[in-house]
Amino acid sequence: QQPVQSPQAVILREGEDAVINCSSSKALYSVHWYRQKHGEAPVFLMILLKGGEQKGHEKISASFNEKKQQSSLYLTASQLSYSGTYFCGTERSGGGADGLTFGKGTHLIIQP
Amino acid sequence: EAQVTQNPRYLITVTGKKLTVTCSQNMNHEYMSWYRQDPGLGLRQIYYSMNVEVTDKGDVPEGYKVSRKEKRNFPLILESPSPNQTSLYFCASSLSRGGFTEAFFGQGTRLTVV
Numbered sequence: 001q002q003p004v005q006s007p008q009a010v011i012l013r014e015g016e017d018a019v020i021n022c023s024s025s026k027a028l029y030s031v032h033w034y035r036q037k038h039g040e041a042p043v044f045l046m047i048l049l050k051g052g053e054q055k056g057h058e059k060i061s062a063s064f065n066e067k068k069q070q071s072s073l074y075l076t077a078s079q080l081s082y083s084g085t086y087f088c089g090t091e092r093s094g095g096g097a098d099g100l101t102f103g104k105g106t107h108l109i110i111q112p
Numbered sequence: 113e114a115q116v117t118q119n120p121r122y123l124i125t126v127t128g129k130k131l132t133v134t135c136s137q138n139m140n141h142e143y144m145s146w147y148r149q150d151p152g153l154g155l156r157q158i159y160y161s162m163n164v165e166v167t168d169k170g171d172v173p174e175g176y177k178v179s180r181k182e183k184r185n186f187p188l189i190l191e192s193p194s195p196n197q198t199s200l201y202f203c204a205s206s207l208s209r210g211g212f213t214e215a216f217f218g219q220g221t222r223l224t225v226v
Contacts, residue, residue: 002154002171032215041202041217042155087155089215099145099170100215104154 001026003090005103012078012110020073020106022088031064031071032089032100035082042087045073075108083110114139118203118218125193125225133188133221135203141216143206144186145170146178148199149220155202161186193225 003024012018022031030049034042048064048071059079064071075082085107089100116137125131137144145160147170157170161180175197177189186205190197203218 002156034215041219042215044214044216047214089155099157099160099168101157101171102147102155104152 002101003031003088003103005086005088005106007106008104009107010109012108014080014110014112015077018075018078018082018108020075020086020088020108022071022073022090022103024069024090026069026092028064028066028069028090028092030091031062032091033062033071033073034087034089034102035084036087036105037084045086078108078110080110080112083108114216116203116205116216116218118201118221121219121221123221123223125223127194127225128192131190131193131223133190133201133203133223135186135188135218136184137186137205137216138184139205139216140183141205141207142183144180145204145215146176146186146188147202147204148172148197149202150199158188158201193223195225197223198225199223 003022006021032047033045036042050066059076062073085105087102087105089102119134142163146158147155149155156172158176159170159178161167164183167178201221204215206215207213
């Protein structure tokens, strides 16, 4: 069952902040975040394991609330290069036995 | 260079003509998978493999077959393609030790079935 991402799309001015949410109705072991530029393959951003860890990568960070089965991706002071489609992927067990299930994606457009 | 290689990148075929999309990785990854990407539906998993000779169905396996005879290769087979299989396909690989690590994606194969 696909995780639910919100919003579906967001348009920002360069320098503004964005939050992308990902939620699941099932207990999760981990949440992954990927970014895909138009016409390219998805590229890994980060993994969050259950335990409520918050990870960071430059001006992109994320959190994982395992009680609510929700993850949020935070993009601060957005840059033009952040434009693309963001996908969360969820894993229900730690052994990879059930695969990685992706949401439908959030389209992010950064304008100058 | 660590990479996942898919071939072909683009393919136009006719309904019913068997085809194979190849996927190869050079990272000695145990876990490989196939996804299809359609507008508004995101990435949906077709099949995955946890190791050689171990494969399992994902969320949308109908009309597809896979095999994993070698660790590095994971071909996707469409025995009798139909127009509803027109899509963008991605192969991915990752280590699988006690949980997922980063997934590396191939460049994608855009398939059109007419």
